[in-house]
Amino acid sequence: xxxxxxxxxxxxxxxxxxxxxxxxxxxxxxxxxxxxxxxxxxxxxxxxxxxxxxxxxxxxxxxxxxxxxxxxxxxxxxxxxxxxxxxxxxxxxxxxxxxxxxxxxxxxxx
Amino acid sequence: xxxxxxxxxxxxxxxxxxxxxxxxxxxxxxxxxxxxxxxxxxxxxxxxxxxxxxxxxxxxxxxxxxxxxxxxxxxxxxxxxxxxxxxxxxxxxxxxxxxxxxxxxxxxxx
Numbered sequence: 001x002x003x004x005x006x007x008x009x010x011x012x013x014x015x016x017x018x019x020x021x022x023x024x025x026x027x028x029x030x031x032x033x034x035x036x037x038x039x040x041x042x043x044x045x046x047x048x049x050x051x052x053x054x055x056x057x058x059x060x061x062x063x064x065x066x067x068x069x070x071x072x073x074x075x076x077x078x079x080x081x082x083x084x085x086x087x088x089x090x091x092x093x094x095x096x097x098x099x100x101x102x103x104x105x106x107x108x109x110x
Numbered sequence: 111x112x113x114x115x116x117x118x119x120x121x122x123x124x125x126x127x128x129x130x131x132x133x134x135x136x137x138x139x140x141x142x143x144x145x146x147x148x149x150x151x152x153x154x155x156x157x158x159x160x161x162x163x164x165x166x167x168x169x170x171x172x173x174x175x176x177x178x179x180x181x182x183x184x185x186x187x188x189x190x191x192x193x194x195x196x197x198x199x200x201x202x203x204x205x206x207x208x209x210x211x212x213x214x215x216x217x218x219x220x
Contacts, residue, residue: 006152031207042114042200042211043153050207088152090209097143097168098209100152 003027004091004101012107013079021074021104023089030092032065032072037086079108112136116201116212123191123219131186131215133201141204142184143168144176146197147214153200159184191219 007022023032031050035043047056049065049072056063060083062075072089089101117132135142140161145153145168155168159178173195175187184203188195196219202209 004152033208035209040213042202042213043209044211045208048207090153092207097155097158099155100145103150103152105150 003099004089006087006089006101006104008104009102010105010107012109015080015108015110016078017108019076019079019106021076021087021106023072023074023101025070025091027091027093028069030069030094032069032092033090033098034063034072034074035088035090037088038084043086043088076106079106081108081110084108114201114203114210114212116199116215118215119213120216121218123188123217125191125193125219127191128187128189129191129217131188131199131201131217133184133186133212134182135184135201135203135210136182137203137205137210138181139203139205139210140181142178143202143204143209144174144184144186145200145202146170147200148197156186156199188217193219195219 004025033048034046037043047063052067052069054065060077064073087104090098092098114135143158144156147153154170157176159165162181165176199215200211202211
């Protein structure tokens with residue numbers, strides 16, 4: 001049973017467009033992380049959110065943790081080809097293991 | 111720092127063969143994990159360890175074994191390889207929030 005569902009599964013956009021990726025669950029998480037993975041590499045941590053309603057910004061990326069700590073979103077403003085990759089959310093119910101979402105594959109065309 | 115080092119990067123096994131995937135980290139992290147990632151999918155937890163001498167099963171442990179004799183090393187053993195174990199395997203370590211991943215081992219069982 002997949003506890004974390006991401007949508008959309010695939011996203012192809014033109015450079016300069018905005019996009020939002022969603023990560024949803026029926027479970028409450030103590031923390032939620034977002035990773036980006038490029039082909040042939042392991043995932044790389046982008047951000048960790050731990051407080052319900054928390055918003056964090058990383059340059060053109062904005063991350064939000066839902067008030068009830070069951071969902072999260074990643075918004076990218078003015079996407080660039082370098083943003084291309086697989087975006088993974090991952091939730092933790094305690095500090096010793098993460099459960100990963102289904103992934104969103106983003107392609108940004110010049 | 112090397113971070114998390116996985117070897118080998120690629121391997122082809124015949125059905126029924128055995129092998130050990132190596133993982134080493136030099137960050138003195140207590141927590142270590144093994145995940146598998148099937149094409150286009152998120153990551154599924156195979157086994158994890160919260161410290162030397164302690165291991166526990168994840169979501170998909172069948173067909174695998176692990177050991178954790180030192181803080182640095184967390185090898186994953188496949189005893190009787192099956193085609194269903196064709197996947198990319200990632201090792202990760204963490205201190206609290208945020209995992210550091212290795213670059214993966216691509217395993218094909220034929």
